Amino acid sequence: QVQLVESGPGLVRPSQTLSLTCDVSGDSINSGAHWWSWVRQHPGKGLEWIGYIHYSGSTFYNPSLQSRATISVDTSKNHYSLNLNSVTAADTAVYYCARVVVGGYDTLTGYYLGYFDFWGQGSLVTVSS
Amino acid sequence: EIVVTQSPATLSVSPGERVTLSCRTSQGVSNNLAWYQQKPGQAPRLLIYSASIRATGVPARFSGSGSGTEFTLTIGSLQSEDFAVYYCQQYNAPTAFGQGTTVEIK
Numbered sequence: 001q002v003q004l005v006e007s008g009p010g011l012v013r014p015s016q017t018l019s020l021t022c023d024v025s026g027d028s029i030n031s032g033a034h035w036w037s038w039v040r041q042h043p044g045k046g047l048e049w050i051g052y053i054h055y056s057g058s059t060f061y062n063p064s065l066q067s068r069a070t071i072s073v074d075t076s077k078n079h080y081s082l083n084l085n086s087v088t089a090a091d092t093a094v095y096y097c098a099r100v101v102v103g104g105y106d107t108l109t110g111y112y113l114g115y116f117d118f119w120g121q122g123s124l125v126t127v128s129s
Numbered sequence: 130e131i132v133v134t135q136s137p138a139t140l141s142v143s144p145g146e147r148v149t150l151s152c153r154t155s156q157g158v159s160n161n162l163a164w165y166q167q168k169p170g171q172a173p174r175l176l177i178y179s180a181s182i183r184a185t186g187v188p189a190r191f192s193g194s195g196s197g198t199e200f201t202l203t204i205g206s207l208q209s210e211d212f213a214v215y216y217c218q219q220y221n222a223p224t225a226f227g228q229g230t231t232v233e234i235k
Contacts, residue, residue, distance in 0.1 A: 121171075
């Protein structure tokens, strides 16, 4: 069974960088069969896609977060990470990692199109001084 | 950017009732649409992908339909464990979720 587990600080100061890691078991990131994503959920709100990464290092980001988000992968540890810089209180959320099943490719934008079949349990990150 | 709109925001239903949730996209997304169920304190769970294909282990009372810009999730006979928030996700580029529909006990 595929399992994803998020880890990282639960409290981040404003203007600092939020850093989270997702450890994957039951699947190998470098098999290349899936992409690997981050999704967040503000308290009491809906879901917001942040971005996803392939084992090759290729990434796609939500345009609204692209300037601040960086997703990286370490295939030797079978995990991937999210860095979100210059955080404010508006970045307080539960952050989920999720595996992406690719359902197609958009030739116009170069995006790989996919849905999320396995999710981590979520990691609450609060931005506060 | 494709906007995803779910309706209604909240549904109050009794166990055993048939439920239909709506998801509309601002541009056509073919059948690149998924549905998720989320219970309090839990991660979302994939129910449906490609608009109408049930994910592994999902009960047959859940069904999805639609294509283009109009999609529906139907729960044939609501069970107690089905009270939750349901999200649709269009996975054209870039992907986006709807704001969710809460199915609550009447």
